Amino acid sequence: MKPLQNIYLSLGSNLGNKFENLQQAITSIYEEIGAVIKISSVYKTPAMGFEGDDFLNCAILVQSTLSPNKIMDAILSIEKKMGRQRKKGGYTSRPIDIDILLVDAVIKESKKLTIPHPEMQNRKFVLQPLAEIAAQTDHPVFKKKIIKLLAETTDESQLEKQSKWLVNPKSDYDISAFNYIAIEGNIGAGKTSLATQIASDFNAKLILERFKDNPFLPKFYKDQQRYAFPLEMSFLADRYQQLLDDIKQFDLFKECVVADYDVYKSLIFAKVTLAEEEYILYKKLFHLMHKELPKPDVYIYLYQNTERLLENIQKRGRKYEQSIEADYLKKINQGYLEFIKNQHDNRIKVLDISELDFVKNRKDYLTVLKQIVN
Template structure:
């Protein structure tokens, strides 16, 4: 989503920075910020404006976005006028919501007049020059060449800070997020990957033919299931970790190779486990280990709720006792890990999918 920000009252640069910071806290990850331009007031006589455009990634629907933006403007001191164009402390306009075309009572996207305004087109061209206007079917650079607006913005030397950079997750080359069944590790890893340009490594096991059978008869299918996971995880990690992506800042996965030992310890007999552990050691000897290992702790009650919600038929009979054993296995492994390399985050009272504040609190603990 591309937003235009403007201010011509008070400390305009500070107003823009406050808006960027608040949009990050409440709306989503700030992917790019254009240079800041100074422009004569457009459509009325007033003080010069400072303007910029930001690219922001949000998981909210458009109706929720416009309501949130109006709230943020009000929190930052804007008083809306019914008298047309006026001075303002802050102005936040939605230019594009991806390639969607929206016409509602509150919102028209793409912004109907953006192609007529240099104070929008100049910063927009800096960060989205080849983006195609979904209605006009022209790239931003073409719209800039064709505009009839005679007011030429002046790029200033000061710039805005991206609040994303405060988290600096790329300081770690490889982060693994682990947790019990239903803890939300895949969801969190996916969200971080999207927000911070990380290569995503997800465990592929949904089509494992032994998994449904295991939940029906654990004694019979435990060993073939664990051997299947052992081979699959090894091959995947060998492929994914070994192939660095030059366009990604770091790697993040929703599992670690030692997960296999934790589950095998619970499900296998002593003789089977000893054999399994020996094979595990041979196979994973050369596999790169995470620089940081995150364990998401949730209480068994929440785990059972999450398992029920996601609706996998073969998981519905998982017992609380089985989940407690898995938690214990993880905690035992963590006790024997290098200090500072493992972080336990209790998410039992958090909802990081629906509540961005909860998500950011987790990021703060990770960084």
């Protein structure tokens, strides 16, 4: 997964229902660009450089993996959908205006885009709301903090702070009702990608399965009959210890725990891989250990069709996984569905993501998120 960038945007509107325009733009930014982390107060400001109605302005901090050029493309698309027509030469009234101010410490100049915004230091309607959410952030060119640029600006415009606040769209996807979310699925379903994204967006404690450290895993895919039992036993011990340590030592500064597995997967995989006598012994040990572990508030099963699973496995390129056969994946999927069918538990949610790509498409990600919270 690409690293997240901090993107500071300035938003303004002086046509139509200005406040609603700002809210709509923020919602679209959340849906198409990335998580909205901070939103400033709204300020009424005079039009600058032309005769027109007063503006409502604000600044927001967004976190996204998109490149600056792709962010700009998304912004232009949002503006166009909201009725903004960018024209060369001179300023005019508009329902929405979205400008990229900063992208971390990036310095970029092209025909399409200049970062940092070349006029931000001369605009109080930009600096005042930006200072609310990024006072101690450095301007990468001037090497000064935003609060200092505000104090030094020559713009003497009078700004009027509004009492009404904009709403963060994140509230529509609020996972705060859950203390512990377990995300499950077949090999290559996207469990880790989804858990990582949710943890990042909602400041949650992330627990990832430590399968890479298991010395039996590569051997198992070469000789399943010989290495199935030591593999499943080692996984059981490691999952038990990890969940016991990480969840019981809950970080109070995190809103919840998100794991890319549930310990019950041990029993599901063991039933597929172990001989009958081995499975009976394994099951006894599992139930003894399972009693001590916290249970998730919501259990998510990501269903992918076998073709997509094989494609994902091939794309991520782990050598020891390339020999996995479709039949093995089908057995694992049947094991999960049988487990789910027998639980009669409304905490379990099966999400069919065969037609979704929540890694590359943010709207698909939000579709999945909404199904989790609803």
